[in-house]
Amino acid sequence: RIAFVNGEFTPLSAASIPVMDRGFLFGDGVYEVTAVIERRFADDDAHLTRLDRSLREIDIPNPYSASVWTEIERDLARRNGLENGLIYIQVTRGVAERNFQYPTGLAPTIVMFPQFKRVQDNPIIETGAKVVTLPDQRWSRCDIKSTSLLAQVLTKQAAQQAGANEAWMVRDGSITEGASSTAFIVTKEGQIVTRRLSSAVLPGVTRRTIMKIAHGMRLDLVERNITPDEVLTASEAFYTSASTIAVPVVAFDGQTVGEGHPGPVFQTLYKTYLETIMAQTPE
Numbered sequence: 001r002i003a004f005v006n007g008e009f010t011p012l013s014a015a016s017i018p019v020m021d022r023g024f025l026f027g028d029g030v031y032e033v034t035a036v037i038e039r040r041f042a043d044d045d046a047h048l049t050r051l052d053r054s055l056r057e058i059d060i061p062n063p064y065s066a067s068v069w070t071e072i073e074r075d076l077a078r079r080n081g082l083e084n085g086l087i088y089i090q091v092t093r094g095v096a097e098r099n100f101q102y103p104t105g106l107a108p109t110i111v112m113f114p115q116f117k118r119v120q121d122n123p124i125i126e127t128g129a130k131v132v133t134l135p136d137q138r139w140s141r142c143d144i145k146s147t148s149l150l151a152q153v154l155t156k157q158a159a160q161q162a163g164a165n166e167a168w169m170v171r172d173g174s175i176t177e178g179a180s181s182t183a184f185i186v187t188k189e190g191q192i193v194t195r196r197l198s199s200a201v202l203p204g205v206t207r208r209t210i211m212k213i214a215h216g217m218r219l220d221l222v223e224r225n226i227t228p229d230e231v232l233t234a235s236e237a238f239y240t241s242a243s244t245i246a247v248p249v250v251a252f253d254g255q256t257v258g259e260g261h262p263g264p265v266f267q268t269l270y271k272t273y274l275e276t277i278m279a280q281t282p283e
Ligand code: PLP
Pocket: 033, 177, 178, 179, 180, 181, 182, 201, 202, 203, 204, 205, 206, 207, 240, 241, 242, 243
């Protein structure tokens, strides 16, 4: 695999950053993940817009304009022969003596690499996922896509140990979001529900696209809190992320969700999402 590190393309196995990088010492950085499906970049502009916002929120200068980011992504994909997979981007504050406070004028550290994976062929789309609830142990700025992911690491590990594919995190009696995804339910009345955006959740790019698709189909959409009890009485549940597109939930805290298999609303949204991506011109 070829990586991009601070302006240079280099074999990933040989790529390195200094130990004094603040991303390493403090998790002082942000990241993005964009899916590539048959050489089409999924929601790339929205990911680059969110990267810019995350950087701005933590006072790291964005090293590139969106068009330069796009060019580097295309170049990285070409050099790797990446037709299906993910492009990971990380920007940290840079290298400095270890102090919590940071000096001005640091050069951000930029790391990009691909992951090979056919996100569109995930077998879980057919079988459905098991989800468990776990406490939301994160900080109060979950709208920033921070590389400080210790809470999610521990939460996803606990979910796996419980035999689940994903954790839906609960704070103050409501589900905030998945440990690495946005949570949705479809009520018995056919209403698609997801939590409204705030500092409690990441503004999911896939969430936005799925909502646009639902809106275009004149489906009933509402943004409000969801309780764990509501998932058990919902007709469907699913979660979205760039690295999975959308995944149907068939079991929740050990109980069956809806009919216990991927539901029609999920299937329609998933299919339309893929069709929308495939309608783009390949890179
Ligand atoms: N919420 C959290 C906490 C995430 O980590 C992610 C993705 O990794 C998402 C939601 C989904 O966001 P997106 O659809 O932009 O990938």
